[in-house]
Amino acid sequence: HDKKAKKRKHEYEEDEEDEDIKPKKKTKDKKVTEGKKAKKEEEEKWKWWEEERYTDGSKWRFLEHKGPVFAPPYEPLPDKVKFYYDGKPLKLSAPAEEVATFFAKMLDHEYTTKDIFRKNFFKDWRKEMTSEEKSKITDLNKCNFSDMNEYFKAQSEARKQMSKEEKQKIKEENERLLQEYGFCIMDNHKERIGNFRIEPPGLFRGRGDHPKMGMLKRRIRPEDIIINCSKDSKHPKPPPGTKWKEVRYDNKVTWLASWTENIQGSIKYIMLNPSSRIKGEKDWQKYETARRLKKCVDRIRNQYRDDWKSKEMRIRQRAVALYFIDKLALRAGNEKEEGETADTVGCCSLRVEHIKLYPKMDDQEYVVEFDFLGKDSIRYYNKIPVEKRVFKNLQLFLENKQPEDDLFDRLNTSILNKHLQELMDGLTAKVFRTYNASITLQQQLKELTCSDDSIPAKILSYNRANRAVAILCNHQRAPPKTFEKSMQNLQTKIDEKQNQLSAARKQLKAAKADHKASHDDKSKKAVEVKRKAVQRIEEQLMKLQVQATDREENKQIALGTSKLNYLDPRISVAWCKKWDIPIEKIYNKTQREKFAWAIDMAEKDYEF
DNA sequence: CTATCGACTTGTTAATATCGGA
DNA sequence: TCCGATATTAACAAGTCGATAG
Numbered sequence: 001h002d003k004k005a006k007k008r009k010h011e012y013e014e015d016e017e018d019e020d021i022k023p024k025k026k027t028k029d030k031k032v033t034e035g036k037k038a039k040k041e042e043e044e045k046w047k048w049w050e051e052e053r054y055t056d057g058s059k060w061r062f063l064e065h066k067g068p069v070f071a072p073p074y075e076p077l078p079d080k081v082k083f084y085y086d087g088k089p090l091k092l093s094a095p096a097e098e099v100a101t102f103f104a105k106m107l108d109h110e111y112t113t114k115d116i117f118r119k120n121f122f123k124d125w126r127k128e129m130t131s132e133e134k135s136k137i138t139d140l141n142k143c144n145f146s147d148m149n150e151y152f153k154a155q156s157e158a159r160k161q162m163s164k165e166e167k168q169k170i171k172e173e174n175e176r177l178l179q180e181y182g183f184c185i186m187d188n189h190k191e192r193i194g195n196f197r198i199e200p201p202g203l204f205r206g207r208g209d210h211p212k213m214g215m216l217k218r219r220i221r222p223e224d225i226i227i228n229c230s231k232d233s234k235h236p237k238p239p240p241g242t243k244w245k246e247v248r249y250d251n252k253v254t255w256l257a258s259w260t261e262n263i264q265g266s267i268k269y270i271m272l273n274p275s276s277r278i279k280g281e282k283d284w285q286k287y288e289t290a291r292r293l294k295k296c297v298d299r300i301r302n303q304y305r306d307d308w309k310s311k312e313m314r315i316r317q318r319a320v321a322l323y324f325i326d327k328l329a330l331r332a333g334n335e336k337e338e339g340e341t342a343d344t345v346g347c348c349s350l351r352v353e354h355i356k357l358y359p360k361m362d363d364q365e366y367v368v369e370f371d372f373l374g375k376d377s378i379r380y381y382n383k384i385p386v387e388k389r390v391f392k393n394l395q396l397f398l399e400n401k402q403p404e405d406d407l408f409d410r411l412n413t414s415i416l417n418k419h420l421q422e423l424m425d426g427l428t429a430k431v432f433r434t435y436n437a438s439i440t441l442q443q444q445l446k447e448l449t450c451s452d453d454s455i456p457a458k459i460l461s462y463n464r465a466n467r468a469v470a471i472l473c474n475h476q477r478a479p480p481k482t483f484e485k486s487m488q489n490l491q492t493k494i495d496e497k498q499n500q501l502s503a504a505r506k507q508l509k510a511a512k513a514d515h516k517a518s519h520d521d522k523s524k525k526a527v528e529v530k531r532k533a534v535q536r537i538e539e540q541l542m543k544l545q546v547q548a549t550d551r552e553e554n555k556q557i558a559l560g561t562s563k564l565n566y567l568d569p570r571i572s573v574a575w576c577k578k579w580d581i582p583i584e585k586i587y588n589k590t591q592r593e594k595f596a597w598a599i600d601m602a603e604k605d606y607e608f
Numbered sequence: 609c610t611a612t613c614g615a616c617t618t619g620t621t622a623a624t625a626t627c628g629g630a
Numbered sequence: 631t632c633c634g635a636t637a638t639t640a641a642c643a644a645g646t647c648g649a650t651a652g
Contacts, residue, residue, distance in 0.1 A: 199642065207620075207643065253615065267614060268642085282616085331618095332646060337611095341644080375645055376619055414610095417647070430617085430646060477620085486635065558620085565618055588638070 046189055048277035049284065049597040058251045059278060063229045065184035065193070065256050067236030067244075068270055069177060071200035071219065074098045081151045084144035085137055095128045099216060102203045104148035111205060117214035121203060124216035184256060184272070185233075192273035193256065198225075204263045208342035208377025212263055224259045254278050264340065275593035284597055287568040289426045290435040291608060297435065300423050301326065308389040314410035318419055320393050321347050321408050325432050328382065329472050331375060332413040332429035344373045347429070348413050353403035357394055366391035380474050437469045437566035442608045444468045445575050454539075456546045459585055462575065463550055469562045477558040490548050497541040504534045564591070569598035574606035 054060075076097060082089040083100060092100060103112065103121055111117045122140045129137065137143065181196045201219040206212055222242035229235060231249045238244050245259075255269040272278055293300075304326075307319030324330050325347050333346020345354065354372035361367040364385045374380045386394075397407055413429065420427040444465035449458055508530040515523040569587075573595070576583050583592065583599060592599060 195641075197641090205643085210643095255615075258615095264643095265613095266644095269615075271616080279617095286617090334646065336645095344644085346645085376643075378620085413647075428647065475619085482635070489635085561619060590638070 046277075047597075047600060048189075048280065049601060053281060059254050060186050060251050061230070062187050062233060063184065063251070063256065064233030065229060065236060066181050067227060067238070068225065068257050069181050069197045070222070070239065071198055077101070077148065077151065082147045084147070086142045087144075090136070093130050093133060096125070096130065096133050098201070099125045099128045100143075100145065101148060101152070102201070102216075104145035105152050106203065107145055107149040111203075111213065114213065116211065117203075120212060120214035121216070124214075128216070186272070186276070186278065189277065191276040191278075194271050194273045196270060198259070199261075199268070206342060208344065208373060210342045211339055212341075215263055218262050220259050226258045228253065228256055228258070273593075274590075275596065280594070280597050283594075286434060287438065287570070287608075289431055290438055290568070293424060293427060293431050293435045294439065294608065296424055297326075303423065305387075305389075308393055314415070316393050317397060317408040317411045318416060320390055320397070321411055321416060322420075323386075323390060325429050326436070328370075328384065329433045329436050329474075330380075331433070332416065334413050342373070342377050344375060344377055346374060346413075348408055348411055348416060350407040351403065352398055352401045352405050352407055355394070355407065357391065357398070359391075368394065374474065378474065378476060433473065434566055437473060437562055438568040438571060438608050440469050440472060441465050441567050442571050445571070449575070449579065451579075454542065455581060455585070456543045458579055458581060460546045460550050462572075462581075462586060463559065464553070466559045466563060466567070467553060467557050469567060470557045470559050473562055473566060475558045475561045476556055479555050483555060487548070487551065490544065490551065494541065494544045494548060497537065497544055501534070501537045501541055504530065504537050508534050564594070568608050569595035570602035570606045571608050573598050573602040574604050577602070577604035 074094065076094055083092055083097070084090065103125070106112050118140055126134055126137070182193050183190050184193055185191070198220045199217070202217050204212055204215045204217045222238040223245055225238075225244050227236055227244050227247045228250055229247070230251065235247060236244075255271050257270040258267050260266070261268050274280070274283070300322075304319040304322045307315050308323075310316050310319070325332070331346035333349035335349055336344070345351065350372065354370060356369040356371075358367040358369065359365065361383070366388055367383055367385050368391070370380055370382045370384070372380055394407075397409075401407075401409075417428045420429065420431075445462065448461040448464055450461070453461070508527070511523065511527045511530045515527050517523075572586050573583065575581070576586055587595060587599075
């Protein structure tokens with residue numbers, strides 16, 4: 001493998017040299033140019049999935065890149081833009097002013113009214129002040145940022161009003177930056193980097209009730225950055241007069257650069273785009289693990305049902321938790337450090353206060369009501385009848401506990417995953433989410449697709465299948481602000497189309513009558529034309545109606561996350577091939593790039 | 609066994625680009 | 631051609647899970 005990689009790397013360099021001599025050699029013959037073009041196309045269509053993978057745990061042999069793009073330096077405000085303290089204008093030092101602008105930009109946001117946000121912001125802001133400023137500015141409520149706020153609003157308005165040429169110029173500059181910094185060479189191939197820009201400084205906005213909201217996210221400098229590349233590559237150069245924190249050559253990891261963020265103290269990375277080999281291989285592998293689970297899921301289910309009867313509490317808890325993870329597609333639920341993050345839970349970290357038991361509810365028995373905040377503080381609410389044994393176990397787990405006690409006090413994700421590992425190689429809690437999502441899509445597609453439906457109707461079925469998964473995974477969204485209006489607009493269009501249709505039908509009728517009377521060629525043609533028109537309008541109307549249904553059903557559901565992360569793309573590709581649906585109807589450009597491997601390899605008979 | 613770290617995936621939202629009709 | 635709606639992308643936060651140190 002090593003040799004192969006080195007050889008290819010060499011080829012690539014030759015290619016580059018080619019580029020260099022191009023201007024000099026004007027008479028360069030056509031064959032060479034064409035050869036190059038072919039090579040380039042070949043590069044674009046590189047099928048990494050047809051190559052062997054590394055088996056030694058290394059992720060690459062060769063890695064070369066230009067390092068990250070840093071946030072632009074702070075530009076002080078023009079003098080006319082004032083900050084007022086206690087009603088009087090006050091000129092701030094540059095560092096204090098910069099932090100003040102972060103707050104000023106957010107004035108319209110609800111965040112800035114929240115106590116914790118204000119407290120955290122003010123504390124961190126004061127750290128940036130000169131001692132003079134610090135002694136003057138002691139109360140955030142006496143700070144008036146509105147002039148600054150208006151200035152920024154005007155700025156963004158001006159940006160919108162820019163001329164076409166100016167906008168074009170900015171676009172080109174971005175493109176240049178992308179071309180220069182947005183790609184790397186990994187082994188023998190040029191690959192797209194996911195996030196090559198360093199996050200600019202600003203105020204941290206956590207999600208949900210985050211104890212650290214409003215804290216200052218500091219500016220990242222070259223001295224904070226660890227570069228990862230290969231020894232024999234052209235190393236990225238730090239900006240003039242600066243140094244990297246470290247340059248390392250670790251091919252056991254996939255990242256190109258990293259830094260430690262100051263809010264949680266966690267590490268952030270620059271990594272490759274989902275279309276890259278390194279991400280694609282991993283993604284593919286994920287679905288293969290889920291498919292292996294498919295083969296032994298019955299055994300595992302029998303096992304945990306058995307374990308509900310265990311003498312040992314820890315085993316019963318483990319078995320009930322696993323049942324929830326399997327049936328409800330809950331996340332594993334790692335413990336979190338209190339006070340560091342918003343209070344959210346997953347399965348293993350559920351507390352007594354998050355469930356309610358109802359021996360009888362309406363016409364159902366043994367109902368469990370879940371109500372908790374999950375990842376990103378998204379509420380999970382569900383009422384679900386469970387088997388009697390599960391219900392009895394839950395009652396047992398709840399005995400003598402306070403609302404804030406753990407439901408599964410003898411269990412955590414580490415214990416659970418160790419157990420799962422014993423049941424199947426590579427099995428962890430999240431595999432159940434992937435498995436259940438993908439199997440649901442496949443089964444729903446089978447159930448919902450009608451062979452004689454039109455293409456739009458088939459796509460509606462696809463979206464419905466996708467929706468079933470999104471509901472399972474609790475991928476909700478707030479209804480878009482403009483939802484009602486856009487629904488109305490669509491309805492208006494439908495009404496108009498309906499009128500058009502009846503008008504067209506009338507015309508067709510008239511044309512037919514005309515033809516009956518005259519029997520000439522011209523009237524015959526007219527009938528045909530009208531018939532076509534009716535047909536076209538019928539089709540358009542149907543399309544609109546399908547669209548309306550789809551949108552209505554999608555009001556509170558977000559399909560993106562499941563499509564991107566949980567559904568084996570080969571299921572969708574196979575479905576498209578089977579029903580002759582263009583893949584573009586299901587996946588947009590980015591998605592097609594990410595799933596290129598699946599589009600290439602899945603046939604219409606693919607089974608998850 | 610627990611706590612922490614490191615690397616990676618999964619998730620929402622805001623910003624921006626594109627589309628389609630007036 | 632302009633404008634608002636919709637689709638796409640960027641940004642970045644928040645999870646999962648394995649490794650390691652104490």
